[in-house]
Amino acid sequence: MEITNRQEKEITIVAVKGRIDGITAPEFETYLSELIAQGRRSFIINCSGLEYISSAGLRSILIIAKRLKTEQGNIYFSGLKGAVEEVFKISGFYSLFKIYDSDASALNNI
Amino acid sequence: MKILFNIKRPARLESLNYLIDMIGSCAKEQGLSEKKINEIRIAAEEALMNIINYAYKQKEGYVEVVCKTEPEGTFVIEIIDTGIAFDPFSVPEPDITQDIDTRQIGGMGIFLIRKLTDDFHYRRDGDKNIQELVIKLTPHN
Numbered sequence: 001m002e003i004t005n006r007q008e009k010e011i012t013i014v015a016v017k018g019r020i021d022g023i024t025a026p027e028f029e030t031y032l033s034e035l036i037a038q039g040r041r042s043f044i045i046n047c048s049g050l051e052y053i054s055s056a057g058l059r060s061i062l063i064i065a066k067r068l069k070t071e072q073g074n075i076y077f078s079g080l081k082g083a084v085e086e087v088f089k090i091s092g093f094y095s096l097f098k099i100y101d102s103d104a105s106a107l108n109n110i
Numbered sequence: 111m112k113i114l115f116n117i118k119r120p121a122r123l124e125s126l127n128y129l130i131d132m133i134g135s136c137a138k139e140q141g142l143s144e145k146k147i148n149e150i151r152i153a154a155e156e157a158l159m160n161i162i163n164y165a166y167k168q169k170e171g172y173v174e175v176v177c178k179t180e181p182e183g184t185f186v187i188e189i190i191d192t193g194i195a196f197d198p199f200s201v202p203e204p205d206i207t208q209d210i211d212t213r214q215i216g217g218m219g220i221f222l223i224r225k226l227t228d229d230f231h232y233r234r235d236g237d238k239n240i241q242e243l244v245i246k247l248t249p250h251n
Contacts, residue, residue, distance in 0.1 A: 021126075021155055022123070022126065022155060022159045023123065023126065023127070051148055052148050052151060052152060053152070054152050054155045054156060054159075054219075054222070055156055055216075055218035055219040055221075055222055056159070058218050059215050059216055059218070062210075062213060062215040063215055065210055066210060066211075066213075066215070069210055069211065082144065082145040082148060083145050083146075083148030083149045083151075083152060084148075086145065086149060086226070087149075087152065087222065087226075090206075090221075090222065090225045090226070091206055091218060091221075091222070092206030092207060095207070096209070096210055096213065
């Protein structure tokens with residue numbers, strides 16, 4: 001797994017590549033927790049390079065999303081494809097979160 | 111039935127990537143799509159992680175993975191452990207319609223196995239838990 005972030009005005013775009021699985025999910029969660037601790041509150045998670053997410057990754061996302069909710073923050077997703085898109089659909093994440101095709105369309109709509 | 115491989119590894123986190131890679135490359139040889147292969151890897155990870163985390167408590171134990179094809183056109187992954195009896199069908203399905211405040215953070219693993227495979231079976235045979243993940247070898251997959 002590889003994670004980078006960039007700032008677009010008040011929104012932090014986090015690009016995650018590779019796999020969020022039982023081994024890497026804690027690292028993903030810590031990365032986002034640290035950004036929240038720095039005061040960031042709005043996130044777009046760019047998943048265009050993400051091949052794979054397991055329940056451990058879903059769990060991390062739910063933990064972060066619940067935390068952001070209590071801090072008046074927001075989390076959005078962009079660029080889902082393949083198995084990741086399928087897992088999001090199966091898990092009901094499409095009704096839980098706003099999901100966009102790309103960062104550009106996310107930025108235009110939030 | 112044709113057995114493609116049969117491997118046994120300690121039920122530890124260090125074995126996970128190796129086992130999943132083996133299953134993934136075996137699925138690839140069956141001509142399955144990249145998306146389906148990743149779905150199979152996810153389903154297999156869920157089953158393996160449950161064994162690694164819960165089957166043997168503090169003791170050492172093994173997990174055995176058998177990949178095979180069946181003449182009716184299915185790709186089957188058999189995952190076997192000799193830990194405590196655990197029937198994945200005893201776990202209630204998560205409520206995926208809840209909002210972010212009430213949504214449970216866990217309980218998605220077995221649900222994903224059931225949804226990402228065409229068939230999922232469990233049986234207890236002597237001291238063994240045997241989970242069978244079945245994927246149809248159709249052009250759609």
